[in-house]
Amino acid sequence: MSSKIVNILSNANFESKKTASALQDELKKHGYKPFNGFNKNAELCVCIGGDGSFIKAVHRNNFPEMPFVGINTGHLGFYQEIKPNEIVKFVTDYKNNNYEVQDIKILRTDIYTKNKVYKLNAINEVVLKAAHSKTIHMNVFIDRNHVEKFSGDGILVSTPSGSTAYNFSTGGSIVYPTLHVLQMTPISPVSSSAYRSIRSSLIVPGGHTISLVIEKRYKDSNLLLVDGNEYFFNNLHRVNTRLSNKTIKKLIFSNNSYWDNIKDKFL
Numbered sequence: 001m002s003s004k005i006v007n008i009l010s011n012a013n014f015e016s017k018k019t020a021s022a023l024q025d026e027l028k029k030h031g032y033k034p035f036n037g038f039n040k041n042a043e044l045c046v047c048i049g050g051d052g053s054f055i056k057a058v059h060r061n062n063f064p065e066m067p068f069v070g071i072n073t074g075h076l077g078f079y080q081e082i083k084p085n086e087i088v089k090f091v092t093d094y095k096n097n098n099y100e101v102q103d104i105k106i107l108r109t110d111i112y113t114k115n116k117v118y119k120l121n122a123i124n125e126v127v128l129k130a131a132h133s134k135t136i137h138m139n140v141f142i143d144r145n146h147v148e149k150f151s152g153d154g155i156l157v158s159t160p161s162g163s164t165a166y167n168f169s170t171g172g173s174i175v176y177p178t179l180h181v182l183q184m185t186p187i188s189p190v191s192s193s194a195y196r197s198i199r200s201s202l203i204v205p206g207g208h209t210i211s212l213v214i215e216k217r218y219k220d221s222n223l224l225l226v227d228g229n230e231y232f233f234n235n236l237h238r239v240n241t242r243l244s245n246k247t248i249k250k251l252i253f254s255n256n257s258y259w260d261n262i263k264d265k266f267l
């Protein structure tokens with residue numbers, strides 16, 4: 001049975017707070033119990049803000065099982081589908097089960113250091129770079145097959161949903177969110193007679209593991225970006241990334257909004 005509890009996770013913008021208050025009133029009218037913050041027994045998380053608010057909400061609450069829906073008060077949102085003036089329709093549609101559930105694929109990254117393996121999840125991307133803006137050299141394996149020796153700014157591995165974020169800015173392709181694939185995109189690859197790196201992005205089956213093995217001299221001077229958050233590891237040897245078995249569930253109210261977003265954001 002549904003708990004009727006609906007989490008409201010809002011950023012601190014005036015527009016977001018106003019929207020949160022209007023949403024609370026509307027939910028109460030329909031017999032729901034709005035909760036400001038994260039309640040693990042909630043049946044839904046409504047995230048108010050831009051894409052960044054959605055990403056933070058998922059990370060802070062440890063990639064929860066319950067579905068998400070986003071109300072966009074920021075710049076154009078890829079994860080935030082509902083507009084603030086659509087709250088009444090949204091609550092009615094939700095109550096009448098007038099929506100679909102989309103699985104947002106996430107990355108599972110295992111970070112191998114000398115003494116410990118760290119595990120991180122990402123919604124958009126994982127990027128391995130050298131610290132202090134140096135060129136990084138690493139060997140790239142896909143499912144244990146050696147693919148290249150890479151030299152350049154770094155390598156970005158993105159989810160299908162993340163393909164329109166940093167990946168797109170680095171020249172990667174847009175991948176429809178339901179496809180079960182990973183994308184590996186080089187950032188400023190060096191291509192000279194001394195170093196040859198693949199210049200285009202690679203689309204890799206979701207079940208395969210992309211393994212980045214950095215040269216020893218970067219073991220203590222690397223930077224790992226996970227959805228925009230920075231991590232530094234000592235004694236780093238290898239970063240393995242694949243699609244996780246886990247997903248984030250997102251409610252979809254209009255099938256066309258993805259292509260509308262692409263057109264509005266990039267054209």
Ligand code: NAD
Pocket residue numbers: 050051052053055075076077078079124125161162163164165166167169226227228229
């Ligand atoms: P932020 O809120 O400043 O977000 C940066 C921009 O990325 C925003 O315009 C946001 O709408 C957009 N964005 C985020 N996810 C998106 C997606 N899946 N599709 C299309 N656009 C998307 O910064 P943040 O909150 O820390 O967000 C982190 C994200 O910022 C990272 O995951 C990364 O993808 C992105 N980023 C982009 C660049 C770049 O384009 N050069 C550089 C660094 C980080």
